[in-house]
Amino acid sequence: GNSVTQMEGPVTLSEEAFLTINCTYTATGYPSLFWYVQYPGEGLQLLLKATKADDKGSNKGFEATYRKETTSFHLEKGSVQVSDSAVYFCALIKNTGTASKLTFGTGTRLQVTL
Amino acid sequence: DVKVTQSSRYLVKRTGEKVFLECVQDMDHENMFWYRQDPGLGLRLIYFSYDVKMKEKGDIPEGYSVSREKKERFSLILESASTNQTSMYLCASSIGTGNEQFFGPGTRLTVL
Numbered sequence: 651g652n653s654v655t656q657m658e659g660p661v662t663l664s665e666e667a668f669l670t671i672n673c674t675y676t677a678t679g680y681p682s683l684f685w686y687v688q689y690p691g692e693g694l695q696l697l698l699k700a701t702k703a704d705d706k707g708s709n710k711g712f713e714a715t716y717r718k719e720t721t722s723f724h725l726e727k728g729s730v731q732v733s734d735s736a737v738y739f740c741a742l743i744k745n746t747g748t749a750s751k752l753t754f755g756t757g758t759r760l761q762v763t764l
Numbered sequence: 765d766v767k768v769t770q771s772s773r774y775l776v777k778r779t780g781e782k783v784f785l786e787c788v789q790d791m792d793h794e795n796m797f798w799y800r801q802d803p804g805l806g807l808r809l810i811y812f813s814y815d816v817k818m819k820e821k822g823d824i825p826e827g828y829s830v831s832r833e834k835k836e837r838f839s840l841i842l843e844s845a846s847t848n849q850t851s852m853y854l855c856a857s858s859i860g861t862g863n864e865q866f867f868g869p870g871t872r873l874t875v876l
Binding site: 682684686691692693694695696699701739743750751752754755756757 | 768795797804805806807808809812822854856858861862863864865866867868869870
């Protein structure tokens with residue numbers, strides 16, 4: 651079946667540091683890939699997505715590239731801010747014929763300090 | 765903007781009670797989903813619905829049922845709440861296939 655593996659957290663960084671959160675996936679065919687973010691006390695929000703190999707999703711300074719050869723979709727940001735502190739979820743969608751179901755990773759908590 | 769609302773942010777119930785969690789979306793999405801979120805386990809799909817009165821089991825449907833009588837509303841029902849159903853419950857909706865899901869703010873349910 652489909653699965654998503656994320657690096658364990660928490661990740662603690664100083665403001666302006668470089669961020670990488672690793673994500674690899676297992677799926678047949680060509681899934682679409684997503685990063686969602688969950689700020690404290692809130693639901694999940696879509697951060698970025700990529701629908702085919704070599705696509706790069708980007709938003710709010712975050713980027714991730716769909717790498718089919720390594721089945722990866724690592725999230726990066728060049729300079730993190732305290733306001734980026736949140737839990738980040740990598741996910742994939744694979745059509746089932748009725749509705750598309752998301753498969754999530756376990757989430758990575760990011761804590762950014764001054 | 766798509767808006768997904770959930771009836772309660774926090775809920776406390778007793779073991780054996782029947783619990784209803786309500787979710788409403790305002791963008792005419794045909795697909796709606798219920799997840800539970802637990803530390804270290806991420807989000808797990810309980811049930812989803814791709815049309816009015818249509819439902820399918822997700823990965824962990826045991827102990828839950830759902831109802832979708834109107835397109836905009838999707839209810840999660842715990843027939844007899846148990847302590848192991850203490851969790852954060854998230855509702856989501858989407859349009860078509862292969863598209864992003866929009867999430868509500870979540871309901872944190874505690875079963876005593």
